[in-house]
Amino acid sequence: xxxxxxxxxxxxxxxxxxxxxxxxxxSVPFFIALSIGLGFLSVVLGTDxxxxxxxxxxxxxxxxxINPHDNRGPLESTKFNFYSDETQAQSALDNEEIQGFYVIGxxxxxxxxxxxxxxxxxxxxxxxxxxxLLRANLIKTQPADLRVRLLDGPEITVHSLxxxxxVDPSNILAIIMPILxxxxxxxxxxxxxxxxxxxxxxxxxxxxxxxxLTSVSPDQLMAGxxxxxLSVGLTQLLIWxxxxxxxxxxxxxxxxxxxxxxxxxxxxLVLVVxxxxxxxxxxxxxxxVGATATEAREAQQIAGFFSIPIFMPLWFxxxxxxxxxxxxxxxxxxxxxxxxxxxxxxxxxxTVPAWQIAxxxxxxxxxxxxxxxxxSRAFRLGMLRYGKKLSLRELVRGTD
Amino acid sequence: xPTIVVDQISKKFGPQTAVDQASFxxxxxxxxxxxxxxxxxxxxxxxxxxxxFKADSGNVSIMGGPMTEGxxxxxxxxxxxxxLYQDVQLDRSLVYLSTLKGLSGPEAARKxxxxxxxxxxxxxxxxxxxxxxxxMQQKAQLIVTLIHNPELVIIDEPFSALDPVNTQMVKDxxxxxxxxxxxxxxxxxxxxxxxxxxxxxxxxxxxxxxLYGGLQEIQRSYSGQDxxxxxxxxxxxxxxxxxxxxxxxxxxxxxxQAGTSPQKLLQxxxxxxxxxxxxxxxxxxxDEIFIQVVTAEGRPQ
Numbered sequence: 030x031x032x033x034x035x036x037x038x039x040x041x042x043x044x045x046x047x048x049x050x051x052x053x054x055x056s057v058p059f060f061i062a063l064s065i066g067l068g069f070l071s072v073v074l075g076t077d078x079x080x081x082x083x084x085x086x087x088x089x090x091x092x093x094x095i096n097p098h099d100n101r102g103p104l105e106s107t108k109f110n111f112y113s114d115e116t117q118a119q120s121a122l123d124n125e126e127i128q129g130f131y132v133i134g135x136x137x138x139x140x141x142x143x144x145x146x147x148x149x150x151x152x153x154x155x156x157x158x159x160x161x162l163l164r165a166n167l168i169k170t171q172p173a174d175l176r177v178r179l180l181d182g183p184e185i186t187v188h189s190l191x192x193x194x195x196v197d198p199s200n201i202l203a204i205i206m207p208i209l210x211x212x213x214x215x216x217x218x219x220x221x222x223x224x225x226x227x228x229x230x231x232x233x234x235x236x237x238x239x240x241x242l243t244s245v246s247p248d249q250l251m252a253g254x255x256x257x258x259l260s261v262g263l264t265q266l267l268i269w270x271x272x273x274x275x276x277x278x279x280x281x282x283x284x285x286x287x288x289x290x291x292x293x294x295x296x297x298l299v300l301v302v303x304x305x306x307x308x309x310x311x312x313x314x315x316x317x318v319g320a321t322a323t324e325a326r327e328a329q330q331i332a333g334f335f336s337i338p339i340f341m342p343l344w345f346x347x348x349x350x351x352x353x354x355x356x357x358x359x360x361x362x363x364x365x366x367x368x369x370x371x372x373x374x375x376x377x378x379x380t381v382p383a384w385q386i387a388x389x390x391x392x393x394x395x396x397x398x399x400x401x402x403x404x405s406r407a408f409r410l411g412m413l414r415y416g417k418k419l420s421l422r423e424l425v426r427g428t429d
Numbered sequence: 430x431p432t433i434v435v436d437q438i439s440k441k442f443g444p445q446t447a448v449d450q451a452s453f454x455x456x457x458x459x460x461x462x463x464x465x466x467x468x469x470x471x472x473x474x475x476x477x478x479x480x481x482f483k484a485d486s487g488n489v490s491i492m493g494g495p496m497t498e499g500x501x502x503x504x505x506x507x508x509x510x511x512x513l514y515q516d517v518q519l520d521r522s523l524v525y526l527s528t529l530k531g532l533s534g535p536e537a538a539r540k541x542x543x544x545x546x547x548x549x550x551x552x553x554x555x556x557x558x559x560x561x562x563x564x565m566q567q568k569a570q571l572i573v574t575l576i577h578n579p580e581l582v583i584i585d586e587p588f589s590a591l592d593p594v595n596t597q598m599v600k601d602x603x604x605x606x607x608x609x610x611x612x613x614x615x616x617x618x619x620x621x622x623x624x625x626x627x628x629x630x631x632x633x634x635x636x637x638x639x640l641y642g643g644l645q646e647i648q649r650s651y652s653g654q655d656x657x658x659x660x661x662x663x664x665x666x667x668x669x670x671x672x673x674x675x676x677x678x679x680x681x682x683x684x685x686q687a688g689t690s691p692q693k694l695l696q697x698x699x700x701x702x703x704x705x706x707x708x709x710x711x712x713x714x715x716d717e718i719f720i721q722v723v724t725a726e727g728r729p730q
């Protein structure tokens with residue numbers, strides 16, 4: 030058991046302490062932050078904050094003036110300056126105090142006529158702000174709650190029949206979160222699997238297998254390698270989650286966005302119980318490939334066969350989101366390589382029958398056990414074959 | 430109690446017989462040569478001894494019984510396939526492999542430093558293994574084999590990739606380990622290297638034991654009726670007791686007639702006034718013995 034920890038520590042430290050790992054870990058949050066920052070910056074830079082003039086001949090915008098843009102968020106709303114006639118507005122425009130001015134016609138309520146004078150076309154946010162300002166003031170005599178409904182529109186909540194759980198489809202985060210978390214988990218599975226693949230080929234590639242075998246038992250070696258490399262992946266995940274958490278706290282209020290903790294809890298539970306056998310299965314498959322291949326590059330090529338189906342649900346993600354109970358979605362959540370990404374997403378957005386969850390997890394567990402069996406077999410048969418591949422037939426039929 | 434007992438082991442890979450009913454034993458405090466040409470089955474026998482392969486039949490006892498995890502800490506093995514973690518720093522790689530042999534972390538670090546200094550590798554300790562020369566890597570592998578002070582040392586082809594200076598160093602090292610009472614098994618096809626070192630040996634050909642015993646007894650039993658002579662003048666082949674004379678290097682090889690002892694010939698030569706620089710019984714080299722054995726010629730009388 031002591032040697033298991035030695036292998037574990039060695040496998041963990043040698044990856045975590047490398048520049049490559051630190052770069053890989055930090056680059057993802059860095060690039061995400063960078064792209065968000067750049068997007069933000071381009072909006073800020075692209076927006077003209079010069080005020081816009083209004084000449085109101087209709088009397089719609091007279092006292093009391095309602096300003097609907099009180100809680101607009103990080104970006105400022107357009108500032109409007111009022112002028113009593115067009116000459117004043119024109120001279121303000123000539124002095125570049127304003128970027129343009131609207132003239133609301135005297136019979137606006139009848140003909141809806143408004144003219145805009147500007148040097149160049151105004152941004153869409155200005156047009157939107159002006160329309161909202163007009164609308165809010167036109168209905169200012171209505172009762173307060175009616176005004177809110179007219180301005181904000183309906184808030185639709187979808188209830189599924191068998192369950193009390195409900196998802197608000199306008200709440201983007203509730204749909205995006207499970208997909209993102211699923212992708213993140215699969216990425217971690219792949220990263221850890223990749224490390225493991227390399228780790229298993231390593232002894233063979235470096236011709237050190239016999240020294241290792243006469244120092245430590247193959248079981249302890251494999252267990253140490255699997256756990257060590259899983260921990261590398263988890264470290265990466267934790268750092269990313271921490272970075273994401275900081276980002277989410279900055280930008281939104283997570284609890285209200287996720288629409289209730291019950292959904293979150295069942296989703297996380299399914300995610301974790303899917304993740305564990307899925308990780309073991311994929312790790313074992315990677316280890317098996319590593320043990321049969323002769324060098325890391327070759328092993329990585331073969332491992333691509335496993336990686337592609339894992340990501341496949343993403344290609345069909347719209348279909349799965351629109352119809353989470355379709356045959357395609359059910360099929361994907363039963364097939365062991367696609368279920369880690371499909372099942373938690375389905376659980377998050379709809380009601381999945383218990384038998385499907387159980388069957389899906391059952392298949393995953395059986396496949397994980399089978400993969401571990403194949404991997405240890407491949408390891409025993411393939412460990413001393415330097416430069417020679419182990420064929421599938423030998424793997425299934427051969428003895429040592 | 431012998432350190433290794435190999436009893437009638439056989440191993441087949443598919444239709445090919447790699448080891449065929451091989452038996453021998455190795456005692457503590459001796460350097461034992463496991464010899465044979467390439468492909469004779471030497472490495473397979475070692476792998477069976479170390480429990481990497483299972484024998485189809487026969488038994489192996491190592492340090493008093495079957496191989497266990499605990500015994501792995503008491504043996505050092507340098508396989509023919511030489512390697513270390515190429516991308517890992519030399520000292521870290523050595524410390525890791527030493528701790529896998531049961532040394533504690535601080536003890537491993539201390540001993541690694543000590544051995545690196547002794548093997549002239551200390552200034553390279555921060556380099557990655559792949560940045561070292563082949564000879565340096567071989568020395569690093571020897572450190573891994575010996576650092577945990579094992580009772581049993583098994584080295585497959587100990588002198589490959591070593592220059593004469595390092596070859597001599599390894600020979601001295603192996604003798605030193607023998608003085609400490611270690612049991613050393615050297616597996617090689619370079620038989621002349623073994624002549625200098627080995628106390629006893631087993632010779633394998635096509636998976637079978639063809640020769641087994643003490644080095645000197647084997648050589649004596651294969652030395653025939655020949656002597657090697659360096660003389661100042663020519664030796665007449667008409668002298669009594671001489672069957673024939675062949676020139677050999679700078680001297681001659683004299684085949685004796687049946688019934689003539691080397692002592693008798695020496696006496697004859699001296700009586701006939703031949704000025705001798707060198708006179709020795711022609712002890713066959715292991716290479717010669719091996720060729721004799723496998724071609725089934727000139728079996729000892």
